[in-house]
Amino acid sequence: MLQQKWFRAILLSIGILLLLNVLHAFFLHQKKYDPVTVQFDAISNFDTFVWLTQQDKFSDSINRLPETLLKSNTSETISQTISATNGIKFLGIYWSNSEQGLLRIKNASFSVNGKTIPLENLHKFIDYTSAxxxxxxxxxxxxxxxNKAGNGWLMVDQSQLEDRSKQKQFLPFNWWVNLLLFPIMFFLLFWKFPQLKNKAELLRVPGFLLYRIRIWIFYLWFFLFPFWLQSSHIFLAVSLALTIARFITRKEAFNFKKIKLFIPLIILFLAVCTIDVLFHPTDLGNDFGDYIYFLLVPFLFLGIKREDLRKAFWVFQVSVSVFVVLLSIACVARYMELDSSYMLTSFMFETVDQYWHTSYLAGLVLIALFFQLFNQRLTFWYLLVSFAAFVFIYGTQARLPLLIGLVMILFLTVLQLPRRFQKVYAMGVFILVVIGGVVVFSSDRVQNKLAKTFLVNDFNKADARPQLWQAGISIFKEHPVAGIGRSNIRAELSNNLGVSSDIKHRRYNAHNQYIEFLLAYGIVVPILFLVVLFVPIVAQYKTATIFLAYFIIAMMVESYLSRQAGVVFFSLFYSFFIYYDR
Incomplete structure (x- = not known):
């Protein structure tokens, strides 16, 4: 019997280890970059030296490349090959005595593997400039x-270089990572196999074959969601087809009462498309492709039992946990291979950002935690997992989601306590908040520390959001009825920022979903969106309220629906939680 347990644990450990290596290779693939040649013509109305500086990703060293003497009113072609296997953190064009006149740059191009690519949109060449x-x-x-004596500089948008030179490398974990993971897998499977088997058996789905296939598709979709978000397009189509087939064969299993809660979401989709047709026809294709989720996803969960929705979400929680663990292991393993003494948190942020926008990934982690705490009693295991999750979020530098998550976890913890303790707990939290407020307002050092943590960007400049919001409101006032169209937001925000702004050429979105909608479509769509957000709350759908409370706050500092990833994330779980709250 013992020998059989050993043999089973070894085989299963090898199988799971192979699966983890496949997930790492295909979904956490590494990116390497071929050498790229940057070339441009420079001319000035004064004598100056021009040179390039380069800093590679995951490196603290800055390399100054050979300089070129640029005589007054004489054009020079400057060409430099950049070789950075891990990618470029920044590439700067510097020139001396900048206050003496004008420097002009034209005919910019990139060459990779012998192929020259002219840069037609010069805005994409500029990232930002010196003050x-x-x-x-x-x-x-x-x-x-x-306007000031000294060297001038312009940072080239490194994404333009990387997009043309990157190569994907599909590699498994290093041998030593596998060597460490194997005994862990073996221990869990040897000692915990009956419990794990019972947990897996809970995923069994009774009922008709077509219904079981629908649930299995949701299992697969929810498991792949953190790893391969783009697969959602396939799963959406397949799930919708199965829903229609199920409806044709078993109409009595469907209850359409909850569809009325999705009417505002469907009207929101139709309003966006109508405004595009009337005022922004060139945006219609992209907007229709992204926001079609608002129209279709609410029908996917029709006829699904609540207990099967719970099972699907458990699969999602497992998937998020596995993804975060694998990503953390990948970050540590790759960090140990670096030759430089680069900061681990900076390395982790830049690595995670290759796969997920860190705020979006933080949202996935927090939603999984919120659901668990809201539906089960507070346990030591939950506290341990939550602590690890917040450490991960902190490591990815998703600062504002971290703050929102902590506040909401505290609130949900209050709800877990017996009623006689809730007032005591709430009073304790209130006292801590008051004390914290007094400390913050009485200490310049603490204020500066908080500002640096939450309101300073990666370049030690004040956070860009206030500038963007101010520019966004100014643009909206000129186009209150129909907006300017979603595709024009970044360019118009850039044009409305001051000439000395550090972010003028970065072409950011509004970093506020409500302002983003105001800019894109005018006043009607944001109003409809607020109705979408508050209908489940007014209807007292509890888990949906927790989900929406997070998004209502998070969307004040991030334009989640400006990316398709955010649209898929929001629409899928907005619909899921409404159906779950029976």
Missing amino acids: NVTSAIEGETIVLSS
Whole structure:
């Protein structure tokens, strides 16, 4: 018997280890970059030296490349090959004595593997400039002027380099990672196999074959969601087809009462499409493709039993846990291979950002935690997992989701306590908040520390959001009825920022979903969106309320629906939680 347990544990450990390596290779693939040659013509109305500086990703060292003497009113072609296997953190064009006149750059191009690619949109060449430099685009020329003595510099948008030179490498874990994981797998499967088997058996689905297939599709979709978000398009189509087939064969199993709660969401989709047809026809294709989820997802969960929805979400929680663990292991393993003494948190942020926007990934983790705490008693195991999750979120530098998550976890913890303790707990939290407020307002050091943590970007500049919000409101006032169209938001925000703004050429979105909708479609769509957010809350759908409470706050600082990933995430779980709350 013991020998059989050993043999079973070894075989299963090898199988699971193979699966983890496949997930790592295909969904956490590494990116390597071929050498790329940057070339441009430079001309100035004064004598100056021009040179490039380069900093590779995951490196603290900055390399100054050979300089070129640029004589007054004489054009020089500057060409430099950039070799950075891990990618470029920044590439800067510097010139001396910038206050003496104008520097013009034109005919910018990139060459990779012998193929030259002219850069037609010069806005995409510029990332940002030094504080003393003002940039402007005149036809096919970048014109740079300075108002202060010293060197001037322009940072090239490194994404333009990386998009043209990156190569995906599908590699398994290093041998030593597998060597560490195997005994862990073996221990769990040897000692905990009966419990794990019982947990897996709970995923069995009774009923007709067509219904079981629908649930299995949801299992697969929810498991792959963190790893391969793009698969949602396939699963949406398959799930919708199965729902229709199920409806044709078993109409009596469907209850359409909850569809009325999705009417505002469906009207929101129709309003976006109508405004696009009337005012922004070039945006219709992209908006229809992204927001079609608002129309279709509410029908996917029709006829699904609550206990089977719970099972599907458990699969999602397991998947998020596995993804976070694998991603953390990958970050540590790759960090140990670096030659430089780069900060681990910075490395982790830049690595995670290759696969998920860190705020979106933080949202996945937090929603999984909220659901667990709301539906089960508070346990030591939950506290341990939550602590690990918040450490991960902190490591990815998703600062505002971390703060929102902590506040909501505290609130949900209050709900877990017996009523006689809730007032005591709430009073304790209130006292801590008051004390914290007093400390913050009485200490410049603490204020500076908080500002640096939550309101300073990666370049030690004040957070870009206030500038973007101010510019966004200004644009909306000029286009209150129909907006400016979703595809024009980044360009218009950039145009409305001051010439000395550090983020003028970064072409950010509004970093606020409500302002984003105001800009894109005018006043009607944001109003409809608020109705969408508050209908389940007014209807007292508890888990949906927790989900929406997070998003209502998070969308004040992030334009979640400006990316398809956010649209899929929001629409899928918005619909899921409404159906779950029976």
